[in-house]
Amino acid sequence: MSKLTNCKACGKEMTKRSICPNCGxxxxxxxxxxxxxxxxxxxxxxxxxxxxxxxxxxxATVLVLIIMCIIGSVVDKVQSKKVAR
Incomplete structure (x- = not known):
């Protein structure tokens, strides 16, 4: 099985599941x-x-609060990593 495919935008040959080096x-x-x-x-x-x-x-109330706290902490960590870059 070949690991190369053609780009959908420009038609150049490139590796599968990646960003085209020619057109981006x-x-x-x-x-x-x-x-x-x-x-x-x-x-x-x-x-x-x-x-x-x-x-x-x-x-339901306790479970919703726990899950919302988990989601909030995940989003906060992701946002802090983006700011640090």
Missing amino acids: KDQRIFFVRHKILTVLAVLIIALIGFVTNAYVAGQ
Whole structure:
């Protein structure tokens, strides 16, 4: 199996799953390009699942607060790393 493919923008040969060295077009899939959004989407889906399950048990408020604190700390760490660059 070849590890080379053609760029979707300029047609030059390049490696798969990377950025084209000729035109700079990012060839990676959305989830690889946007890791933070992917993690947040997974956490939100998990939050909805936990809340609907915990709502039946009557423990939704505590669970929502815990998950929101975790999400907040992750976002804070990511933002502080971006500022440090």
